[in-house]
Amino acid sequence: MIKARITVTLKNGVLDPQGKAIEHALSGMGFDGVGQVRQGKVFDVELSESDKAKAEADLKAMCDRLLANTVIENYSVAIT
Amino acid sequence: MKSAVVLLPGLNRDRDMIAALTKISGTPPLTVWQTDTEIPDVDLITIPGGFSFGDYLRCGAIAARMPVMRAVAEKAAKGVMVIGVCNGFQILVEAGLLPGALMRNTSLKFVCRQVKLQIANANTMFTRRYQPGQIIRSPVAHHDGNYFADAETLRRLEGEGQVVFRYAEGTNPNGSINDIAGIINGQGNVLGLMPHPENLIEAAHGGSDGRALFESALGIAA
Numbered sequence: 001m002i003k004a005r006i007t008v009t010l011k012n013g014v015l016d017p018q019g020k021a022i023e024h025a026l027s028g029m030g031f032d033g034v035g036q037v038r039q040g041k042v043f044d045v046e047l048s049e050s051d052k053a054k055a056e057a058d059l060k061a062m063c064d065r066l067l068a069n070t071v072i073e074n075y076s077v078a079i080t
Numbered sequence: 081m082k083s084a085v086v087l088l089p090g091l092n093r094d095r096d097m098i099a100a101l102t103k104i105s106g107t108p109p110l111t112v113w114q115t116d117t118e119i120p121d122v123d124l125i126t127i128p129g130g131f132s133f134g135d136y137l138r139c140g141a142i143a144a145r146m147p148v149m150r151a152v153a154e155k156a157a158k159g160v161m162v163i164g165v166c167n168g169f170q171i172l173v174e175a176g177l178l179p180g181a182l183m184r185n186t187s188l189k190f191v192c193r194q195v196k197l198q199i200a201n202a203n204t205m206f207t208r209r210y211q212p213g214q215i216i217r218s219p220v221a222h223h224d225g226n227y228f229a230d231a232e233t234l235r236r237l238e239g240e241g242q243v244v245f246r247y248a249e250g251t252n253p254n255g256s257i258n259d260i261a262g263i264i265n266g267q268g269n270v271l272g273l274m275p276h277p278e279n280l281i282e283a284a285h286g287g288s289d290g291r292a293l294f295e296s297a298l299g300i301a302a
Contacts, residue, residue, distance in 0.1 A: 017184055069138055072228060
């Protein structure tokens with residue numbers, strides 16, 4: 001079995017109002033020196049596939065077709 | 081003119097859409113379910129608002145991958161009119177039938193109120209019963225209506241008259257780029273908009289500004 005972690009983040013230049021709100025909250029809590037905060041998503045996926053290359057190709061296809069909206073988001077796949 | 085309404089779990093404006101289409105066209109629309117792989121011959125397909133699949137992952141993302149949406153795409157490619165309202169708009173962009181994306185409102189708040197819309201293009205099959213530049217009223221109710229598209233897509237949308245509805249000055253409820261409230265595809269037969277014209281079609285609603293949209297699409301004289 002292969003386990004993977006997929007990280008989806010907003011592309012540069014895409015406004016992230018939730019990240020902004022978190023950034024302000026952190027500053028308000030007294031954490032000094034907080035720069036930009038951007039919110040993203042993490043997916044931990046288990047695959048019965050044993051071929052790493054095949055698994056990676058499948059995971060990328062999952063990102064392109066469902067897990068990420070490539071209009072506004074980037075993704076990275078890490079097999080753990 | 082025959083119409084159909086797409087039904088998906090979690091939509092909640094489907095009965096409003098069915099009522100509007102029935103009242104305006106005189107005939108109840110057909111309904112198609114998420115697992116249907118074929119849609120009967122109709123002139124207009126509508127995707128109502130709501131929270132399909134609980135807005136999990138991204139609004140409209142899961143609905144866009146259901147079998148019925150492949151059937152909608154096939155019909156759209158053949159020139160059948162498609163209207164997506166609110167969650168229906170989100171589903172159309174997630175399905176790739178319209179460009180861009182709908183993101184969280186910049187206020188981070190769910191907005192439920194009436195806004196003013198400007199008819200940015202009255203020369204479409206959905207807006208021909210309106211006057212160019214006309215200001216109409218329409219309810220909005222959404223959390224993720226902040227339209228975004230990259231610079232090149234935006235130039236194309238603006239240049240080709242694909243921006244059909246704009247929030248009138250000072251009423252943009254969600255931070256949408258260029259005050260965009262509704263767009264059509266390049267072919268001109270697929271419309272997506274965040275406001276709910278189906279909720280303003282008769283006196284009991286407090287006005288009928290949304291009626292002309294359906295009259296335009298259904299070819300019904302005002």
